[in-house]
């Protein structure tokens with residue numbers, strides 16, 4: 001049982017596009033509430049080699065700002081190339097493409113390639129830039145983009161919702177000539193956070209938070225100060241930790257509306273979710289968990305980044321739960337590992353039928369991607385006996401001080417260094 005309070009960090013998936021936005025201006029962008037994560041360091045390395053100067057200002061004093069503050073200044077673009085060895089480490093590196101072409105007129109970005117959760121093409125990013133007037137060649141595994149005379153606004157209708165393509169094209173359109181409309185745009189809070197920061201930098205954007213973004217291009221953007229929104233996936237993960245252990249945990253600095261689809265699922269499963277003055281309180285002290293069906297969808301639907309965690313929860317519920325993944329085609333890598341801990345799960349195409357078992361058993365398990373790994377930690381918290389999760393470097397990409405935050409609420413968890 002976990003009891004206590006957990007402070008939620010700034011969102012990784014908001015921080016990454018926000019950092020890339022520094023390439024749009026020669027002035028300084030200050031980002032507060034920046035999480036301390038491996039992916040942030042990877043993007044910082046890439047931005048430095050594009051010519052950005054980065055400095056950590058340490059913890060911000062107050063005024064609503066907490067966490068680390070990073071100052072990013074890209075006075076000049078020293079290199080327009082995002083090399084394979086950095087992009088392959090982290091797909092989000094492709095977010096430098098839009099800003100580089102828009103400001104510098106040229107970009108050479110490695111194609112990211114597939115990853116553990118699916119093929120994840122970037123065709124929508126590329127097609128959108130072509131519509132904005134960029135010339136693009138794909139050769140030697142690289143995207144070569146050129147727009148020597150600058151980009152021109154266009155109406156871009158996405159055939160499918162893409163967070164990354166919306167962010168890349170939103171950034172590019174801020175410096176394009178004339179008006180751009182992004183239709184069927186992603187409505188994820190991280191996209192809105194980026195849009196608000198771009199507005200603070202001088203961009204003209206209408207429709208923030210809706211599926212149609214209208215951008216009127218400006219000559220230049222300037223520096224700004226922005227605080228990264230709280231990580232709704234980190235918050236959701238700890239909400240499941242409280243639910244799976246039958247505890248009571250207050251999640252500080254998260255707004256209930258950012259996790260409402262997860263909250264609805266938890267309530268239907270028998271967990272209590274209440275708003276507090278500081279955040280959200282998750283509690284399950286009496287009564288069993290009940291199986292609930294879940295289908296992942298773009299925001300405001302149930303997030304694919306919470307699918308593995310909710311599955312871990314459902315393995316211990318009474319009754320069955322059908323979990324359907326509609327965003328990525330191969331995001332069930334955690335199933336065989338959860339099964340090794342005694343879970344009863346059958347996968348058929350994009351759905352997993354989870355039949356609850358009375359209890360899970362600890363086992364050595366292997367992490368495959370960020371969210372799959374954390375689902376194994378959650379299962380391990382509820383399991384009888386010891387669970388050893390291998391390849392925890394996946395966790396460090398997206399969870400800041402995970403073991404510290406959980407141990408602070410009474411979890412018996414430690415990081416064991418390899419001998």
Ligand code: EPZ
Pocket residue numbers: 012013014016091092118119120121122123124125126160161162163164165304305327328329370371398
């Ligand atoms: C973002 O990835 C997140 N990453 C992911 O979080 C998250 O799972 C995903 O959005 C969906 O919410 C960051 O924000 C850095 P997409 P992104 O483009 O932008 C297909 C985590 O665990 N697609 O919205 O890459 C794609 O294959 C990570 O923190 C195309 O077909 O996701 C997928 O099926 C993992 N062509 C779907 O769209 C394209 O050009 C949604 O992907 C682009 C995407």
